[in-house]
Amino acid sequence: MWVRFVGRRLWQTAPVLIGVSLIVFLTMHLTPGDPIEHMLGRAGSVTRAQIEELRAHYALDRPLPTQYALFLGKAVTGDFGPSYSQGRPVVEVITERLPATLELTLFAFVIALAVAIPAGALAALRPHRLFDRTATVVALLGVSMPGFWLGIVLMILLGLRLHWLPISGRIDWALAPESITGMNTVDALLAGDGAALRSALAHLILPAITMAAPMAAMVTRMVRSSMIGVLGQDFVQFARARGLPEWRVVGKHALRNALVPTVNIVAIQTGMLLSGNMVIEAVFQYPGIGKLAVDAIAAADYPLVQAVVLLYAVSYVGLNLAADGIQAVLDPRVREARA
Amino acid sequence: MAATQTQPVGANPGVRPIDARPGTLKLLLANRVAVGAGLVTLGFVLVALLAPMLSPYNPAEQHPEAIRVPPFWSPGGSTRFLLGTDGLGRDLLSRILFGSRVSILLGVVVVLLTLVVGACLGMLAGYYRGWVDTLLSRVVDTLLAFPFLIFALAIMAVTGPNLVALVLALAFKGWVDFFRVARGDVLAARESEYVLAARGVGASNAYILFGEILPNIVPPLIVLAALRMATVIIAEASLSFLGIGVPPRIPAWGTMVADGRGSIATAWWIATFPGLAILLLVLSVNLLGEGLRDALDPRMRR
Numbered sequence: 001m002w003v004r005f006v007g008r009r010l011w012q013t014a015p016v017l018i019g020v021s022l023i024v025f026l027t028m029h030l031t032p033g034d035p036i037e038h039m040l041g042r043a044g045s046v047t048r049a050q051i052e053e054l055r056a057h058y059a060l061d062r063p064l065p066t067q068y069a070l071f072l073g074k075a076v077t078g079d080f081g082p083s084y085s086q087g088r089p090v091v092e093v094i095t096e097r098l099p100a101t102l103e104l105t106l107f108a109f110v111i112a113l114a115v116a117i118p119a120g121a122l123a124a125l126r127p128h129r130l131f132d133r134t135a136t137v138v139a140l141l142g143v144s145m146p147g148f149w150l151g152i153v154l155m156i157l158l159g160l161r162l163h164w165l166p167i168s169g170r171i172d173w174a175l176a177p178e179s180i181t182g183m184n185t186v187d188a189l190l191a192g193d194g195a196a197l198r199s200a201l202a203h204l205i206l207p208a209i210t211m212a213a214p215m216a217a218m219v220t221r222m223v224r225s226s227m228i229g230v231l232g233q234d235f236v237q238f239a240r241a242r243g244l245p246e247w248r249v250v251g252k253h254a255l256r257n258a259l260v261p262t263v264n265i266v267a268i269q270t271g272m273l274l275s276g277n278m279v280i281e282a283v284f285q286y287p288g289i290g291k292l293a294v295d296a297i298a299a300a301d302y303p304l305v306q307a308v309v310l311l312y313a314v315s316y317v318g319l320n321l322a323a324d325g326i327q328a329v330l331d332p333r334v335r336e337a338r339a
Numbered sequence: 340m341a342a343t344q345t346q347p348v349g350a351n352p353g354v355r356p357i358d359a360r361p362g363t364l365k366l367l368l369a370n371r372v373a374v375g376a377g378l379v380t381l382g383f384v385l386v387a388l389l390a391p392m393l394s395p396y397n398p399a400e401q402h403p404e405a406i407r408v409p410p411f412w413s414p415g416g417s418t419r420f421l422l423g424t425d426g427l428g429r430d431l432l433s434r435i436l437f438g439s440r441v442s443i444l445l446g447v448v449v450v451l452l453t454l455v456v457g458a459c460l461g462m463l464a465g466y467y468r469g470w471v472d473t474l475l476s477r478v479v480d481t482l483l484a485f486p487f488l489i490f491a492l493a494i495m496a497v498t499g500p501n502l503v504a505l506v507l508a509l510a511f512k513g514w515v516d517f518f519r520v521a522r523g524d525v526l527a528a529r530e531s532e533y534v535l536a537a538r539g540v541g542a543s544n545a546y547i548l549f550g551e552i553l554p555n556i557v558p559p560l561i562v563l564a565a566l567r568m569a570t571v572i573i574a575e576a577s578l579s580f581l582g583i584g585v586p587p588r589i590p591a592w593g594t595m596v597a598d599g600r601g602s603i604a605t606a607w608w609i610a611t612f613p614g615l616a617i618l619l620l621v622l623s624v625n626l627l628g629e630g631l632r633d634a635l636d637p638r639m640r641r
Contacts, residue, residue: 020485141622149596152596153614160604275486278488298582313489316489
């Protein structure tokens, strides 16, 4: 049954990945201008023969389906060719920026859940009372606020007015630790460098909060409604009747069951987190994948755009797959229903 | 919708079932938050329609002698420019008033487009089942796994800022939600007594689908449309903020926030006020949507 479940989910993912790659490939071919001209840039005089040679080299003279197959084959091995704007292999440029985005996303993820799960659970314990109402209003603001604007308002208030936090970049350059993982906080910890760690954390807080806001809002609502449903069920009453302390009834029995349906929302929202990533990094001038994508679009660096879009899409699909997997582990009913 | 199943067998087909449920409007009007949100939304629509009459200046008009003038209550501000001016000396208030046009227009166009496409396909899939349903459901499953904003970004990156491409990019995935709601509701309604009754007296498929079932599945679709509108407005603003949404010559809130991003240290108002407008509109539309949901389906009241 397990094999069937996993196999079926993977099988369902295949058309998605093919669809994504096809769209990415086709958008590249709808781009105005000739890729060869982009590649040569302002390199000056090139002969017609040289252009033809490059065209043949990149298989641009072959029919579209052949080109797609070649593109797919190369994409799987991470070969997206050279970046127009940086002249280096796309994969090199991306690998360089990836740790920054992973670090930011991880922080945003942790912040969102650390806020949303307790807030949702507390709100559910006393529905329609002060805390619940406050949480509902804040959550509504969270989903109604454009992320880029929240980021700018936080920058103005906490950065420029109160001078509590830096408003852009990743770390004080003077303090930057030697790069081991590429994640500044981890590298600072490994080096035992307290000042660098503080600087890295201070730079992370605002973009991470901004990125976490819509996810925290959605998850809070989900945990709340799921928890209210669970608290009314027999097994919770039974746990209470057995004389278990309330914190155990709520914290262990109720919360654990309330979180099962939440996993799906969390995964979907993590995917949204990735979407928001681009906007947030652009706002905070945070040198990660998102800012790379925005800059690549501005520079018409299509191979780079292509690779980044594909990377986001594959991560998104992977997250959805992971969510189904986790849910199947937590709840056997899901396994049977979808197998 | 279980409510549809409480219809008496052989209900007079002339009576639209949505009207048979008493007090939808009354419930909505009793919800003060929803009424307030509705009024604010209406206010935005009026502003969008009347922008040329309400705006003190032409939104594109530059005042080189008045660059980055603060709002009137700040030191250095004047009532000449109530919300101040931007980096090119353009009146911020006029630009915000005009900016409502593209947000609301795109929101309405995209939502209507996705509503019609999604609901029609969903109804056909749910009613006729078979290969149509299988095919469409597979397409929908595939689209659901697409990261929407990234996809819109990929399209806009190629086409550049362009209204038609923007509508298509925003609508590309939006119809999926309407499809799922319509399909699910039609599937449920298909076996209900009132449909069986209509079939029993020899009504045609087209009549059953559009005359009997459609009125019953309208309420959830309206609620979804309101909530989708909020999402579309934020997505449009985000793309415009990144410089790949609305063309720069049209005043749009997202573009305005991006314009002000560089000068937040010296002129906080340029980025702040247009964003506040987005927040206010999206919040109202969301609250209105939730109010509608509560009124149309009291069981979902929280």
